[in-house]
Each structure stands twice: as C-alpha cells, then as structure tokens.
Amino acid sequence: MTRPQHSAGVQIIEVPLGARAYAVRIGPGVRDRLADLVRDLGARRAAVVSARPEEETPDPGVAALRVALRDGEEHKTPAAVARLCGAFADFGLTRDDVVVSCGGGTTTDTVGLAAALYHRGVPVIHLPTTLLAQVDASVGGKTAVNLPQGKNLVGAYWQPAAVLCDTDYLRTLPEREWRNGYGEIARCHFIGAENLRELPVAEQIAASVRLKASVVAADERDTGRRHILNYGHTLGHALERATDFTLRHGEGVAIGTVFAGRLAGALGRIGPRRVAEHEQVVRSYGLPVALPAGLDPAVLLPLMRLDKKATSGLGFVLDGPDGVELVRDVPETEVARTLAGMPRAELP
Numbered sequence: 098m099t100r101p102q103h104s105a106g107v108q109i110i111e112v113p114l115g116a117r118a119y120a121v122r123i124g125p126g127v128r129d130r131l132a133d134l135v136r137d138l139g140a141r142r143a144a145v146v147s148a149r150p151e152e153e154t155p156d157p158g159v160a161a162l163r164v165a166l167r168d169g170e171e172h173k174t175p176a177a178v179a180r181l182c183g184a185f186a187d188f189g190l191t192r193d194d195v196v197v198s199c200g201g202g203t204t205t206d207t208v209g210l211a212a213a214l215y216h217r218g219v220p221v222i223h224l225p226t227t228l229l230a231q232v233d234a235s236v237g238g239k240t241a242v243n244l245p246q247g248k249n250l251v252g253a254y255w256q257p258a259a260v261l262c263d264t265d266y267l268r269t270l271p272e273r274e275w276r277n278g279y280g281e282i283a284r285c286h287f288i289g290a291e292n293l294r295e296l297p298v299a300e301q302i303a304a305s306v307r308l309k310a311s312v313v314a315a316d317e318r319d320t321g322r323r324h325i326l327n328y329g330h331t332l333g334h335a336l337e338r339a340t341d342f343t344l345r346h347g348e349g350v351a352i353g354t355v356f357a358g359r360l361a362g363a364l365g366r367i368g369p370r371r372v373a374e375h376e377q378v379v380r381s382y383g384l385p386v387a388l389p390a391g392l393d394p395a396v397l398l399p400l401m402r403l404d405k406k407a408t409s410g411l412g413f414v415l416d417g418p419d420g421v422e423l424v425r426d427v428p429e430t431e432v433a434r435t436l437a438g439m440p441r442a443e444l445p
Contacts, residue, residue, distance in 0.1 A: 108303045112236065112310040114256060114317060121236055121260040121306050123299055128224055128263040131197065132158030138220055138258060140195040144185050146208045148200030149226055153266075157197055162188040166208070168201040168227075170342040173242045175251055181211035185219070192216045195258070201227040201274075202234030202346065206249075209240030213255030220258040226266040228278025228298070229347055232305040235260045237313045237326075247403035248334045254318060262306070264299050273345065273445065279382040280333075280347025281305065284354045286378045288325045288421050294381055324423040328414045329353035335400035339392060343444055351384035352439075357415055360427070360435045366417035387442035394436035398429060 107124030122130060135143055135157045143157040148168040164184050166172065185196070196219050198208035205223050212221035225235035241252025282293055282301055290308045293301045309326060316323040333349030344352075358375025361367045376386050388394065401411055410426040417424075 106299075108299065110303060110306050110310055112256070113314045117238075117256045117317075119257055119259050121262060121310070123231070123262040123264065123303050123306065125265045126263060127261045128155045128265075130261060131155045131222065131224065134222055134259045134261075135159055135195055135197075138195055140193065140220070142188070142190060142194040143197055144181075144188060144190050144194070145197045145199065146181060146204070146211075147198075148204045149266075153226075154199045155224070157195070162190070166200065166204055168203050170203055170243060170248070170337065170346075173203040173207050175242055175244075177207050178211045178214065178242055181208065182215045185211070185215050190215070190219065192219055194219060196221045197224065198222070198235075199224040199226060200230070201225070202230040205230050205234045206239075206241055206252075209238075209255055209257070210242055210252055213240055213253040218255065221255065223257050223260045225260070225262055227270060227274055228267055228302070229274070229281060230278075231262040231264075231267075231302050232278055233281045233309065235262070236306055236309050238317065239319075247400065248338060250403070256317075262302055264302070267298065276351075276382075276384055276445070277345040277347035280329075280345075280349070280351040280354075280384055283379050283382045283384060284329045284350055287354065287357075287375070287416055288328050294378075324414055325421045328421060329355075329357050331401050331404045331411075331413050332356045332397065334404065335397045336389070336392075338400050339396050340389060340444065344389065345445075348385050348445060351379045351382070352386060352388065355379050355386045356435065356439060357413060359438065360413060360432065361415040361417060363431055363435050364415070364424075364427070366415055366424075371416065385442065385445055387440040388436070389444050390441045394433065394439075397436060398433065401432070 110121045142160045144162045146164045146166050147154040196212040212219045223235040225231045238254045238256035241249035244250045290304045329350040333353035336344050336349040355376050358372045362372035412425045415424045
C-alpha cells in the first residue's frame with residue numbers, strides 16, 4: 098500500500114459547540130502546544146495517561162501524574178476506567194485540573210470516559226497517536242468501553258477541551274495500523290468526503306475531521322444526522338467481536354462498508370454501479386473487502402442486534418436516493434442473504 102506524503106504546516110479545525118467548542122490542531126509537532134493549552138485552562142495539575150513511551154509524551158507544564166495504559170480493545174474495559182479514576186483520586190486531581198490522553202483510539206475512548214466520570218467531569222485533552230485515532234476517535238466527544246456482551250456498551254458524551262493530532266507520531270506506525278485508520282477514511286467517501294485517496298495524509302486527516310466536526314455540531318448526541326458516521330460500523334463491530342478483535346476496527350469498518358453497499362443494493366436503495374463503487378473505493382486503500390474465511394455468518398446476526406442503533410430489529414446506516422441515512426427494522430432474512438453472498442478470505 099502506497100501511503101500519501103506528509104504535508105507541512107498546521108491546520109486548525111474548530112468544532113463549534115457553543116460553550117463546549119474546541120479546536121483540533123493537525124500537523125507536525127503540534128504536541129508541543131500541550132503546555133500552553135494546559136495553562137490556558139488554568140489547571141494546576143495534570144494526569145497524563147499514555148500508551149506511548151514517556152519520552153514521546155510531552156510535558157504538560159504543571160505537576161503531573163503519569164499513568165501507563167496499553168492500547169487495544171482487550172484493555173478497553175470498565176475495570177481500566179475504575180483504575181484510572183482511582184489513580185486520579187490518589188493524586189488529588191480536582192475538577193479544575195486536566196486529564197491528558199496519549200495513544201490510539203482505545204486509549205482515547207477509555208481515558209475520555211474516565212475524565213467524563215471522575216468528579217462528574219474533568220477537562221480532557223487528547224493527543225491521538227494513530228491514524229485511526231486522529232481521523233475519528235479523538236473528535237466528537239463519544240467515549241466508551243466494552244463489555245463481554247458487545248463493543249462500546251458503556252459510555253458517555255464528553256467533549257475534549259482540545260485535540261492535538263501530531264502527524265509526527267504517524268511516522269513509526271506499522272503497515273497494519275495504517276490500514277486500521279484508512280478503514281475510517283474510506284467510509285468517508287460515502288458520507289460526504291469523496292476523493293481523499295491521493296491527498297497528503299495531513300489533508301486526509303483534516304478532511305475527515307472537518308466532516309466529523311460539521312456532523313457533530315449539527316447533532317452532538319447522535320439523535321439523527323450523526324448516525325451517518327456509523328457507516329459500515331454495524332457489521333464492523335460485529336466482526337471485531339466475532340474474531341476476538343483479531344480483525345482490527347478499521348478493517349471491520351472496511352468490510353462493513355462493502356456490506357452496506359451490497360445491502361443497500363439488495364433493498365433497492367442504490368443501483369449496481371453504486372454498489373460496485375463501495376468495493377472499488379475500499380480496495381483502493383488496500384483494505385479487506387471479504388468476510389473472514391471460516392466465520393459462520395450466523396454468529397454475526399446476534400452481535401449486530403447488540404448495536405446501539407438496533408432499538409427494534411436490525412438497523413443499518415445505508416446509502417439511498419436521498420443520501421445516507423439510518424434504516425431501521427431491516428429484514429433479517431435480507432441481511433442473512435447478503436452476508437451469505439459476501440466473498441471470503443483469510444484474515445489480514
């Protein structure tokens with residue numbers, strides 16, 4: 098997979114949410130702004146929770162507690178949140194202080210939820226260090242951890258005070274982590290940000306963040322338009338669970354995006370050319386388009402019923418004549434038939 102080149106300079110994208118508004122800074126070296134942001138908040142202490150080596154975690158400029166946390170869905174649990182809150186309490190963190198997350202999307206989710214719950218809300222600054230976290234997880238205020246029954250079932254809305262997407266962190270990403278992030282970028286093609294493939298990586302991040310910021314500003318609490326951000330996620334999350342997270346989030350979303358196109362076609366919402374476009378776009382990013390070989394599609398249906406959008410029957414975000422929208426009560430027989438028609442391949 099050929100990666101886009103980095104571009105110079107820093108972009109600032111505002112997430113306009115009134116009193117909860119904040120800026121997302123994207124570019125090389127923006128982590129060095131952390132101390133200034135902490136000072137602007139008036140915090141006297143900071144709890145820095147990081148999945149990166151200490152030398153890669155910037156100094157917040159105030160007395161700091163440093164807590165190590167490991168990236169990975171298996172570490173994104175209520176127990177991890179409880180451990181963080183206990184560490185905050187032992188340190189004497191107050192509501193006038195700040196929490197800093199430094200890591201991938203699972204770290205952003207876990208630390209964000211801990212900040213939301215501790216003292217009923219402490220400011221949090223995110224320093225996302227993976228492509229997935231920079232294009233999606235760090236922006237929008239959704240925080241959550243997993244239960245054995247399903248993904249992201251325990252969470253809260255808690256907007257960050259700021260987000261620093263330092264593209265220098267991406268220079269050491271392994272190839273599979275790039276694919277993990279590109280799963281979210283690829284699905285943007287169908288929800289309002291087309292033709293990102295050949296842009297420099299910072300421009301891809303900025304376009305994804307700009308799209309998400311506009312959607313979140315219109316629907317912060319996920320009651321309507323924000324559903325479109327879950328394009329490809331219903332099957333994607335089920336695939337993560339069914340493979341014990343051997344399949345990464347972005348890979349699952351990529352396969353889920355191809356499935357969403359096929360399901361929309363089966364329901365008569367889009368034509369064959371648009372269905373084919375889903376697979377073409379996903380393939381162009383070097384992403385998987387097939388269900389894992391040996392996985393029984395029947396195990397995916399109960400997992401998809403646990404999706405938060407499935408309030409009465411199965412719900413999917415699907416393309417259609419009026420654009421992308423949440424479609425509720427999709428017949429399970431059609432879902433099963435479309436799953437059965439998906440290609441199969443070994444896991445990446």
